[in-house]
Amino acid sequence: MIGNYLIGLREGLEAVLIVVLLVAYLNKSGRKHLLPRIWAGISCAVLVSLGFGALLTFGPKGLTFEAQEMIGGSLSIVAVGLVTWMIFWMASAAKTLGSDLKTRVDRVADSSTLGLVLVGAFAVGREGLETALFLWAAARATGETWQPLLGAFLGILTAIFLGTLLNRGVLKISLSKFFTITGALLVIVAGGVLAYGVHDLQEAGFLPGLHNLAFDVSHIIAPGGVMGTLLKGIFNFSPATTWLEAIVWVAYVLPVMFLYLRKVFSSPAATVRNENA
Amino acid sequence: MNKTSTAVAVLVVGTLALAGCTDNTTEASTDGAISVVSTNDTCNVSTDTTAGGTIKFDVKNEGSAVTEFYLLAEDGLRIVGEVENIGPGVTRDLVVMAPQGKYFTACKPGMVGDGIRAAFTVSESADGQEVSADRAALQKNATDQYAAYVKDQTEQLVRGTEKFAEAFASGDEELAKSLYAPTRMHWERIEPVAESFGDLDPILDAREADLEAGDSFTGWHRAEKDLWAPEGYTKMSQGDREEIATKMVEDTKELYTRTQSLEFTPDQLANGAKELLDEVATGKVTGEEETFSHTDLWDFQANLEGAKIAYEDLQPLLAGTDDALDEELKTNFAALQKQLDAYREGDGFKYYQDLSDSQIKELASGVDALSEPLSKLTAVVVK
Numbered sequence: 001m002i003g004n005y006l007i008g009l010r011e012g013l014e015a016v017l018i019v020v021l022l023v024a025y026l027n028k029s030g031r032k033h034l035l036p037r038i039w040a041g042i043s044c045a046v047l048v049s050l051g052f053g054a055l056l057t058f059g060p061k062g063l064t065f066e067a068q069e070m071i072g073g074s075l076s077i078v079a080v081g082l083v084t085w086m087i088f089w090m091a092s093a094a095k096t097l098g099s100d101l102k103t104r105v106d107r108v109a110d111s112s113t114l115g116l117v118l119v120g121a122f123a124v125g126r127e128g129l130e131t132a133l134f135l136w137a138a139a140r141a142t143g144e145t146w147q148p149l150l151g152a153f154l155g156i157l158t159a160i161f162l163g164t165l166l167n168r169g170v171l172k173i174s175l176s177k178f179f180t181i182t183g184a185l186l187v188i189v190a191g192g193v194l195a196y197g198v199h200d201l202q203e204a205g206f207l208p209g210l211h212n213l214a215f216d217v218s219h220i221i222a223p224g225g226v227m228g229t230l231l232k233g234i235f236n237f238s239p240a241t242t243w244l245e246a247i248v249w250v251a252y253v254l255p256v257m258f259l260y261l262r263k264v265f266s267s268p269a270a271t272v273r274n275e276n277a
Numbered sequence: 278m279n280k281t282s283t284a285v286a287v288l289v290v291g292t293l294a295l296a297g298c299t300d301n302t303t304e305a306s307t308d309g310a311i312s313v314v315s316t317n318d319t320c321n322v323s324t325d326t327t328a329g330g331t332i333k334f335d336v337k338n339e340g341s342a343v344t345e346f347y348l349l350a351e352d353g354l355r356i357v358g359e360v361e362n363i364g365p366g367v368t369r370d371l372v373v374m375a376p377q378g379k380y381f382t383a384c385k386p387g388m389v390g391d392g393i394r395a396a397f398t399v400s401e402s403a404d405g406q407e408v409s410a411d412r413a414a415l416q417k418n419a420t421d422q423y424a425a426y427v428k429d430q431t432e433q434l435v436r437g438t439e440k441f442a443e444a445f446a447s448g449d450e451e452l453a454k455s456l457y458a459p460t461r462m463h464w465e466r467i468e469p470v471a472e473s474f475g476d477l478d479p480i481l482d483a484r485e486a487d488l489e490a491g492d493s494f495t496g497w498h499r500a501e502k503d504l505w506a507p508e509g510y511t512k513m514s515q516g517d518r519e520e521i522a523t524k525m526v527e528d529t530k531e532l533y534t535r536t537q538s539l540e541f542t543p544d545q546l547a548n549g550a551k552e553l554l555d556e557v558a559t560g561k562v563t564g565e566e567e568t569f570s571h572t573d574l575w576d577f578q579a580n581l582e583g584a585k586i587a588y589e590d591l592q593p594l595l596a597g598t599d600d601a602l603d604e605e606l607k608t609n610f611a612a613l614q615k616q617l618d619a620y621r622e623g624d625g626f627k628y629y630q631d632l633s634d635s636q637i638k639e640l641a642s643g644v645d646a647l648s649e650p651l652s653k654l655t656a657v658v659v660k
Contacts, residue, residue, distance in 0.1 A: 065371065
């Protein structure tokens, strides 16, 4: 029960986090009318995942292990691309927020219909297939016991609950801090997603170095425990991280964070850069 | 986000999904799938060997921690397939494409460490399934399998010879006679290998007719003559019998020791198969081998089995390279076996002397029919 609950929580957090920050942003910047697009993307991803998962579990065809990892890994990396685009879109919008250029920003946002739908879809979809496969497997086991399925659902519900808490929390922050914090959070989350995607591709044998670990703290932070689950769910932190994962994470997070902060504090003041770089 | 990149993303994922599709083999979930039960400290895999191609594992977590299941390559590092996040009480499937070779299975309760590992072997593929291992690996596999077969046969030969020798030495003729032909089959199955030891073969298997002046008559056929004594033959004394019996066991054990470290090449297997058929043609189908016991058809059967094993070990090298030859050999092996089966009686066969001339001629032509394609085998397998 606990084990399945933690799986649900982790997969849920991985999917929910980006969506929550996105939704908070749209709420905060007064573009609530764009929310349905996010929901549309999410619904689409959930339905496709569940359908695909059911097909793979009960249908005549299954996916090879390599294909599953390749799809999971590629979706993660595509999702990172989308989120990065989102981060900078938000940063540029933030700069003009409140000024008389708001209408122009809205026009840009309105023209990005597909972009918002895709961000929602990929944020959820990259974890969707894996989660759906687990859920169907648990559903298949319900003849013996319904606990796995209930555990997983409770985990996902907890993730959504934590997501709404986060949403409210960041909404309370003052406007200028809000953009800095959500954006910076997204950069770190996206870095984790990227490293995770790289790990999937390493497992599929598409990228090398699966056994060259930068560090392994799995004896301190158990991957199946609550701490491991939260760290994995939020930052995609793996207690046993390969060198390639670590390098990719640093190579993404440092420059993107730098560029993002520079854009947010568009003043070229050296103090700001030193403070955050 | 422009439409081009959207299209590209959809295309990439779609292609991957299609390219990665594989048969779910839903029927197999009842009979073909390998069941794995993972608990907190055990990893129970229902079998440690299966046929190459698409392999499906049903992994059930009966422990309390979340577990993972891996199929690892021979080096224990490369992941051939894995399924993660198997919650307690949940069964998840792993479908992999695996060519023949050696692997490890591993359950990882709590998702920590190297997991609970066990060796796993994938044998040659079932019909019609593609095996992507390269030829060198296939050749190695064939010769490894044959080496294992030789070891197994000599081991059984030692045990059989010990029993036979004891019965023979103690004068229990009934028992010795009943053990004679079945025990010799282990020798006859691997005759080309046994004959390759020039010092052991004559003392264990020489026929009286083939002896040259000065050679002493020992081994199996010496015992045969004493058990099925021809007219005018004076039986051995108890002491002579004991001497022959002890020597047989001793030499067979020596044969066993020497075969343990033998390594083979694909052409040795193919030529050996042909030699076995030649043995049938020159010795068994003529009734010369077992002059006194007339159990030639036992030897015939054993030679045929030995040749068939060599062919079957080599078969993955034929598939896709010379399917016509493969088909011809398969058909002719079956046909000759069917011919021979007609002479089965109980656990054994008819005695050679009870066969009619036309029956012998028929068997001889069956041997020729198999011998001819078998002579082409070597050229194909060494490619």
